[in-house]
Amino acid sequence: MVQHQLRGSLKITDDCSFRVSQFDMLPGSDVHWWGAQASGFDNLTAGFIVSNDGLNGTYKNSTLDVHLLSNVSWSMINVLAVWDRTAASDFGHVVLRREDPAKSPPTVFENCKVLSKNFRLRWSLNVSGESLEIGLEAAIGITDYMAFGWADPSAEDSDLMIGGDVAVAGFKEDGLPFVDDFFITKYSECAKKGDGVAEGVCPDSVYEGPDGVGLANSSMLVYGHRSDGVSFVRYRWHTSKVKGNYDRPVNHTANMKVIWALGPIKPPDTINPYYLPQNHGAENFGHLVLNISEHVNDCKGPLDAEDKEDQGVIIADGNVPLVVSSAPAMHYPNPPNPAKVLYINKKEAPVLRVERGVPVKFSIQAGHDVALYITSDPLGGNATMRNQTETIYAGGPEAHGVQASPTELVWAPDRNTPDNIYYHSLYDQKMGWRVEVVDGGLSDMYNNSVVLDDQQVTFFWSLSKDSISIAARGEKKSGYLAIGFGSGMVNSYVYVGWMDATGIGHVNSYWIDGKNALSVHRTRENLTHVRCKTENGIITLEFTRPLDPSCRRERRVECKNIIDPTSPLKVVWAMGTKWTNDHLTDRNMHSSTSNRPIRVQLLRGSAEAEQELLPVLAVHGFMMFVAWGILFPGGILAARYLKHLKGDGWYRIHVYLQYSGLVIVLLALLFAVAELRGFYVSSTHVKFGFTTIFLACIQPLNAFLRPQKPANGEQAPFNRVIWEYFHAIVGRCAIVLGIAALFTGLKHLGDRYGVENVHGLSWALAIWFLIAALIVFYLEYHERQRIRRQIFERSNWVLGNLEEDDSLDLLSQSRTTANKEFLPSARMEVQLEPLNR
Numbered sequence: 001m002v003q004h005q006l007r008g009s010l011k012i013t014d015d016c017s018f019r020v021s022q023f024d025m026l027p028g029s030d031v032h033w034w035g036a037q038a039s040g041f042d043n044l045t046a047g048f049i050v051s052n053d054g055l056n057g058t059y060k061n062s063t064l065d066v067h068l069l070s071n072v073s074w075s076m077i078n079v080l081a082v083w084d085r086t087a088a089s090d091f092g093h094v095v096l097r098r099e100d101p102a103k104s105p106p107t108v109f110e111n112c113k114v115l116s117k118n119f120r121l122r123w124s125l126n127v128s129g130e131s132l133e134i135g136l137e138a139a140i141g142i143t144d145y146m147a148f149g150w151a152d153p154s155a156e157d158s159d160l161m162i163g164g165d166v167a168v169a170g171f172k173e174d175g176l177p178f179v180d181d182f183f184i185t186k187y188s189e190c191a192k193k194g195d196g197v198a199e200g201v202c203p204d205s206v207y208e209g210p211d212g213v214g215l216a217n218s219s220m221l222v223y224g225h226r227s228d229g230v231s232f233v234r235y236r237w238h239t240s241k242v243k244g245n246y247d248r249p250v251n252h253t254a255n256m257k258v259i260w261a262l263g264p265i266k267p268p269d270t271i272n273p274y275y276l277p278q279n280h281g282a283e284n285f286g287h288l289v290l291n292i293s294e295h296v297n298d299c300k301g302p303l304d305a306e307d308k309e310d311q312g313v314i315i316a317d318g319n320v321p322l323v324v325s326s327a328p329a330m331h332y333p334n335p336p337n338p339a340k341v342l343y344i345n346k347k348e349a350p351v352l353r354v355e356r357g358v359p360v361k362f363s364i365q366a367g368h369d370v371a372l373y374i375t376s377d378p379l380g381g382n383a384t385m386r387n388q389t390e391t392i393y394a395g396g397p398e399a400h401g402v403q404a405s406p407t408e409l410v411w412a413p414d415r416n417t418p419d420n421i422y423y424h425s426l427y428d429q430k431m432g433w434r435v436e437v438v439d440g441g442l443s444d445m446y447n448n449s450v451v452l453d454d455q456q457v458t459f460f461w462s463l464s465k466d467s468i469s470i471a472a473r474g475e476k477k478s479g480y481l482a483i484g485f486g487s488g489m490v491n492s493y494v495y496v497g498w499m500d501a502t503g504i505g506h507v508n509s510y511w512i513d514g515k516n517a518l519s520v521h522r523t524r525e526n527l528t529h530v531r532c533k534t535e536n537g538i539i540t541l542e543f544t545r546p547l548d549p550s551c552r553r554e555r556r557v558e559c560k561n562i563i564d565p566t567s568p569l570k571v572v573w574a575m576g577t578k579w580t581n582d583h584l585t586d587r588n589m590h591s592s593t594s595n596r597p598i599r600v601q602l603l604r605g606s607a608e609a610e611q612e613l614l615p616v617l618a619v620h621g622f623m624m625f626v627a628w629g630i631l632f633p634g635g636i637l638a639a640r641y642l643k644h645l646k647g648d649g650w651y652r653i654h655v656y657l658q659y660s661g662l663v664i665v666l667l668a669l670l671f672a673v674a675e676l677r678g679f680y681v682s683s684t685h686v687k688f689g690f691t692t693i694f695l696a697c698i699q700p701l702n703a704f705l706r707p708q709k710p711a712n713g714e715q716a717p718f719n720r721v722i723w724e725y726f727h728a729i730v731g732r733c734a735i736v737l738g739i740a741a742l743f744t745g746l747k748h749l750g751d752r753y754g755v756e757n758v759h760g761l762s763w764a765l766a767i768w769f770l771i772a773a774l775i776v777f778y779l780e781y782h783e784r785q786r787i788r789r790q791i792f793e794r795s796n797w798v799l800g801n802l803e804e805d806d807s808l809d810l811l812s813q814s815r816t817t818a819n820k821e822f823l824p825s826a827r828m829e830v831q832l833e834p835l836n837r
Contacts, residue, residue, distance in 0.1 A: 006092035021064075029087065031083065034049060035047055041338050051066050051072075060302070088379050106223035107232060112297050119139075120136075122134070131239060144264055145275070146169050146170065147167065157287070167181055170265050183202065218238060218241075260286055263280035322362050337430050349432060355444065356438070363406045371396065371397050379429045393417065447461070452573050455475065474539050479577040479578045482496040487597050490514060517588060526549065527544070569602055573593065575592050628738035628739060628742055629772075635657035669689075684748070692740075695734035
């Protein structure tokens with residue numbers, strides 16, 4: 001036995017097979033029968049698989065017939081081991097060839113008796129040698145003791161401990177085993193009275209006085225180890241030899257009462273130079289009748305401790321550097337191991353516990369031949385040459401130093417860091433050990449957080465280039481927690497976290513298009529780093545998803561679930577008593593929900609209630625309607641259809657309306673920018689709006705650069721013609737784009753903020769502009785009729801009346817024709833008739 005509580009008896013049956021009986025083993029990850037030339041780190045790690053029969057799962061007193069591979073023979077195998085390839089770990093081995101005769105493994109006995117769930121007694125009787133080999137095995141803490149011995153035959157069952165002769169075994173602070181002979185005179189810790197007489201649970205040497213220290217121990221330590229959270233100590237006990245008044249003879253043929261106990265032990269100090277058992281508690285003791293000559297084996301399977309971690313655990317502190325050094329291996333947790341291993345804060349290869357979101361600082365002083373790095377590979381040692389899937393989280397070739405000149409390395413595990421990774425040397429395998437990555441506070445793991453409606457759910461998130469990491473935690477007990485992206489649960493994308501009956505957490509995504517269980521549709525979103533846990537009934541769910549699902553060409557509904565960090569994300573929540581993977585019913589409906597969506601500004605890291613923004617955006621939209629639906633069109637109509645009036649009234653109306661509309665547009669823009677706290681050119685509405693405003697701002701500048709109007713009877717210069725064309729085209733394009741911006745603004749308002757009557761507003765706006773179009777058609781018809789009448793009247797011209805009518809539009813075809821008729825340079829035919837006198 002080396003690890004994983006492996007035990008068994010091996011027998012070679014023929015040239016190509018062997019049998020293992022009474023086989024016990026705790027599970028590993030990738031375990032095989034393994035052959036090597038010799039024991040030791042280099043030989044075992046260079047070994048090979050000898051059989052296709054894998055070892056998966058837990059084995060309890062099993063019998064296995066194993067066949068060697070066709071290309072493997074016994075001549076190739078000097079050491080047969082049970083080997084975990086993933087961790088390069090030796091669970092146990094048998095040496096088949098060596099010069100000295102084979103000895104029975106110190107963990108193997110003829111008999112085994114279950115004393116309690118966590119405590120077993122093993123023994124082998126040597127009648128001729130008048131000795132008893134005893135093994136105490138218990139799944140206890142490293143600072144606990146194991147006690148077993150013989151009770152006073154005359155004592156009552158209710159008082160068996162008094163007068164008991166017991167052996168107390170355990171492990172010292174340096175990890176070495178010990179065993180000592182104790183005698184019980186009182187239910188109390190060992191102490192000396194005023195007359196110097198000892199009483200309580202004391203070593204025999206204390207009762208014997210100063211001369212007996214070290215000489216009164218009837219138990220002799222043979223072997224001890226601690227592995228997988230299980231303490232094992234083997235010692236020899238003489239059955240007939242009795243030393244002093246505090247030893248009881250053992251009759252190996254008789255039924256004798258035995259007692260046992262487990263509990264914490266007090267280490268030696270300046271007053272008491274020996275280990276003293278403390279109170280064993282109400283459950284960790286017992287007694288039974290035992291005949292050691294009878295064969296007993298009721299130990300079925302290995303002991304499985306709840307806490308298998310025996311190495312010291314170092315918890316990283318973000319403010320105190322971890323000193324990394326190297327020294328010879330003494331109690332490396334994952335044998336076999338190299339001669340030199342890593343130490344952290346002077347502890348040999350401890351488990352390093354770090355928190356996500358909290359930076360860890362290393363002071364590397366292990367030597368220039370040891371480069372520290374944090375890796376996903378359990379072996380380390382330039383794993384990229386062997387393991388193409390290795391992920392390196394920190395460190396590398398430059399992370400080396402000595403005590404006189406240490407190198408500092410800072411590493412910040414994030415929420416996507418796996419729960420178990422490793423620290424190792426870049427150049428040699430298995431010098432380090434495991435890094436345990438635990439969840440810190442969610443506020444450390446995520447960059448932003450807000451409290452959702454009703455203060456019942458906290459929403460956390462961190463943005464990266466192409467993805468977003470999200471967490472949500474409830475503030476009260478529930479069976480599941482759901483968060484939805486939308487103005488309500490209906491027509492929203494929802495993520496539900498819950499725990500199943502086996503205690504495993506799940507996070508699933510759904511599309512909800514109704515208010516009953518049949519309207520909840522499971523989707524296949526690409527969620528990664530999914531976690532869900534519950535603590536005291538409070539659920540926390542976490543996941544990472546891409547901002548853009550990148551499946552827009554597909555018709556799946558989740559392909560439209562795009563998160564734009566520049567736009568507010570509307571978040572709602574719900575809680576209920578029970579959830580399931582499929583076959584949802586009305587019993588899975590929520591018991592409490594948010595009353596309103598909260599708009600989360602992802603880039604700003606803030607949130608606001610939905611209703612607080614709508615009035616401002618409503619004012620923004622109304623002002624834009626006044627400008628683009630009334631003022632700007634009115635100004636254009638004045639310039640088009642009021643020029644026939646005498647004076648410059650049409651010009652004043654045109655200028656006043658256009659400048660008023662521009663001021664209102666700029667004020668409406670400032671309202672929106674101030675509320676959204678920035679320019680975000682992302683939606684179609686914003687693109688139309690900015691283009692329209694740009695064109696509107698060009699017009700005043702264009703008016704300032706207007707060329708001089710030609711005098712009456714003069715032909716308009718070319719730059720004047722170009723200016724009028726440009727001014728008219730830009731104005732009309734601005735109006736068209738402005739109308740498009742109004743419609744897209746209504747659609748954007750409905751999509752983002754869930755305004756229910758947005759379709760009615762869109763129809764009203766369409767009817768408004770339809771009426772305006774009809775009015776324009778009517779005015780245009782009457783204008784053309786007026787121009788025709790004016791041209792006809794001018795056909796009866798009076799010589800010298802060449803005054804230009806300002807009502808004629810420069811861009812009108814009618815004006816061009818009329819001007820040609822009255823130009824002085826034009827050829828005219830006049831018929832002269834004689835006058836009759």
